Amino acid sequence: MAEPDATEIEARVRAIAAELAPLEGPLLPILHAVQAACGHVPAAALPVIADVLNLSRAEVYGVMSFYHDFRAEPAGRKVLKICRAEACQAMGADAVAARALAALGVDWHGTTADGAVTLEPVYCLGLCACAPAAMIDGRVVGRVDDARLDALIDEVLA
Amino acid sequence: MTLRIYVPGDAAARALGADEVAQAVRAEAARRGVTVTLIRNGTRGMVWLEPLVEVETAAGRTAFGPVRAADVPALFDAGFGDHALALGPVEDIPFFARQTRLTFARCGLTDPLSLEDYRAHGGLDGLRAALPMAPGEIVQTVTESGLRGRGGAGFPTGLKWKTVSEAEGPRKYIICNADEGDSGTFADRMLMEGDPFALIEGMVIAGLAVGATRGYVYLRSEYPDAIRVMHAAVDIARRAGILGAHVLGTGPAFDMEIRVGAGAYVCGEETSLLNSLEGKRGVVRAKPPLPAHQGFLGRPTVVNNVISLASVPVILARGAQHYAGFGLGRSRGTIPVQIAGNVKHGGLFEAGFGMTLGALVDDIAGGTATGRPVKAVQVGGPLGAYFPREKFDTPFGYEEFDGAGGLIGHAGIVVFDDQADMLKQARFAMEFCAIESCGKCTPCRIGAVRGVETVDRIAAGDTAAIGLLTELCDTMRDGSLCALGGFTPYPVMSALTHFPEDFTAPRKEAAE
Numbered sequence A: 001m002a003e004p005d006a007t008e009i010e011a012r013v014r015a016i017a018a019e020l021a022p023l024e025g026p027l028l029p030i031l032h033a034v035q036a037a038c039g040h041v042p043a044a045a046l047p048v049i050a051d052v053l054n055l056s057r058a059e060v061y062g063v064m065s066f067y068h069d070f071r072a073e074p075a076g077r078k079v080l081k082i083c084r085a086e087a088c089q090a091m092g093a094d095a096v097a098a099r100a101l102a103a104l105g106v107d108w109h110g111t112t113a114d115g116a117v118t119l120e121p122v123y124c125l126g127l128c129a130c131a132p133a134a135m136i137d138g139r140v141v142g143r144v145d146d147a148r149l150d151a152l153i154d155e156v157l158a
Numbered sequence B: 001m002t003l004r005i006y007v008p009g010d011a012a013a014r015a016l017g018a019d020e021v022a023q024a025v026r027a028e029a030a031r032r033g034v035t036v037t038l039i040r041n042g043t044r045g046m047v048w049l050e051p052l053v054e055v056e057t058a059a060g061r062t063a064f065g066p067v068r069a070a071d072v073p074a075l076f077d078a079g080f081g082d083h084a085l086a087l088g089p090v091e092d093i094p095f096f097a098r099q100t101r102l103t104f105a106r107c108g109l110t111d112p113l114s115l116e117d118y119r120a121h122g123g124l125d126g127l128r129a130a131l132p133m134a135p136g137e138i139v140q141t142v143t144e145s146g147l148r149g150r151g152g153a154g155f156p157t158g159l160k161w162k163t164v165s166e167a168e169g170p171r172k173y174i175i176c177n178a179d180e181g182d183s184g185t186f187a188d189r190m191l192m193e194g195d196p197f198a199l200i201e202g203m204v205i206a207g208l209a210v211g212a213t214r215g216y217v218y219l220r221s222e223y224p225d226a227i228r229v230m231h232a233a234v235d236i237a238r239r240a241g242i243l244g245a246h247v248l249g250t251g252p253a254f255d256m257e258i259r260v261g262a263g264a265y266v267c268g269e270e271t272s273l274l275n276s277l278e279g280k281r282g283v284v285r286a287k288p289p290l291p292a293h294q295g296f297l298g299r300p301t302v303v304n305n306v307i308s309l310a311s312v313p314v315i316l317a318r319g320a321q322h323y324a325g326f327g328l329g330r331s332r333g334t335i336p337v338q339i340a341g342n343v344k345h346g347g348l349f350e351a352g353f354g355m356t357l358g359a360l361v362d363d364i365a366g367g368t369a370t371g372r373p374v375k376a377v378q379v380g381g382p383l384g385a386y387f388p389r390e391k392f393d394t395p396f397g398y399e400e401f402d403g404a405g406g407l408i409g410h411a412g413i414v415v416f417d418d419q420a421d422m423l424k425q426a427r428f429a430m431e432f433c434a435i436e437s438c439g440k441c442t443p444c445r446i447g448a449v450r451g452v453e454t455v456d457r458i459a460a461g462d463t464a465a466i467g468l469l470t471e472l473c474d475t476m477r478d479g480s481l482c483a484l485g486g487f488t489p490y491p492v493m494s495a496l497t498h499f500p501e502d503f504t505a506p507r508k509e510a511a512e
Ligand SMILES: Cc1cc2nc3c(=O)[nH]c(=O)nc-3n(C[C@H](O)[C@H](O)[C@H](O)COP(=O)(O)O)c2cc1C
Pocket: B148, B149, B150, B151, B152, B153, B154, B155, B157, B177, B178, B179, B180, B181, B182, B265, B266, B267, B268, B269, B270, B271, B303, B304, B305, B306, B308, B309, B482, B483, B484
């Protein structure tokens, strides 16, 4: 997919922001919607959102950068999240994470060179009774052992 | 004859293959020309048996589990009778039979998005009871039930509602805290996915009680399934007139919206949540002012956890005394304990307060999944203490856990076997605090980073650093604005106090 140019981004973002602006506390819904539409929150979106909401660009940037979910750069074609929290640790999540990092050759938050997948840590998916847990583009996976992880890696690299 | 088959749509069941099982059931039924009504119910909470398939019989619902898609043809062959995976009547499974299901009475039983099912199983009874009552009477009922906040702090819900009901404001809000960030907890998720109308009903009742007309559910982004179900449930409730200009046709106005968080643990703290909902950075606010006086957009606001709110309908339906009849000391009613980590029988166990930690771990959970001895149990999420076996006689109760040097929090218990390294767990507690700190106070923001470094020094053999770690914990406890910085010392110090050998023994490898 070719990167849309700045005017196109501006038009899309302005439409999203204008639609959601009447909400009480519209900024997070707008950032979520922009990220859903563009895959990330492009720098060009910030002044547009600021303009629609009558905020400074710095304020919008400050909010966006506070939250782990919002990304300034596009992610890989798939996003693999691996839970690193305690209940998963108790079931071997550290080993699962190490295996994933090695297989993909990236660090946390990193994207493989071919742009196939971004690896993210997550702190609890609410799947703590079937740990270790992972999520691939919103699909949940429980009891991730070596075999399940390898299948997930094959899937994201396919 | 139509077969009624239940395959949970809950995220934990799906994570274990429930969608594939549901698909196999449809395919097999089609292949055999059997008519099947397939219902994607919530989970009963016996996660080690998921996907748990139920079939309606003359004698009630019988269960099979854990079912893989490949097992489905054989289940049809057996006529959903005698089969190696047969578990008998689902409600007779000991883990389930020993519970007192009040808040989770319908979860797993019904089709989560069927209002008809909801009504048929006691849904809306609480709201109908509340509608003719004066607001003060509703508050009084909740007060008398003894309900305390299930989000962690255990603050009396009735008292919070009273404060908001007496506060003046042009508009008041009911905000449901569905940020559920604690590791080892999933009760909120399970309820929202399995019985979403119960939460909606609880929020409407709260609105009637305090004079609020608008509600928000702040739901964490890590729960896509719960987000989808809650959105759908709110739409259905609005179309059915449970929400809108006149609640149930005759009441005052109340409407609500679902808002999605953005991956910040600290946004579970109520004032940080309010800032986030307003579209700001999720930085913690100093109190006072209390959210009850100046909350969302500066207006009087109730902030309650999912389970607190979802427990309200049954309290109104059956009376304060019924609810208060369960429990121990000042902890009244039931608590949905979430059993997680290295356990044989993981899942949700709702029971009156008073069960001991040991009974839950050894008896209900059946010990560890690995079959090795239990070393430690972390109770109450990442800010909760690690309990050694010597403290397993502690009964579930707010005061009782406090007295034992811990906290209940949102009632998650995470079990570790004897291979756990408690220094590593202490290091993680500091690391997590450093990652998630909102940055407002130095003891938390800087202290947690120093904490990781100090644990690494101990790991490298510098036992003198143990005293430093203790002092650092004191500073964090005394100098932090909220419980993220203030309670991180619980897991750290409990690990150090109860498992000192993990901090002094020579280590095989240096800490990563
Ligand atoms: C760091 C931190 C995280 C919290 N996370 C949650 C949470 O995810 N869900 C929740 O209900 N309460 C959470 N709380 C507690 C809330 O601040 C608040 O006490 C609660 O939402 C009030 O509702 P309740 O009285 O019904 O428990 C958290 C507190 C702190 C300090």
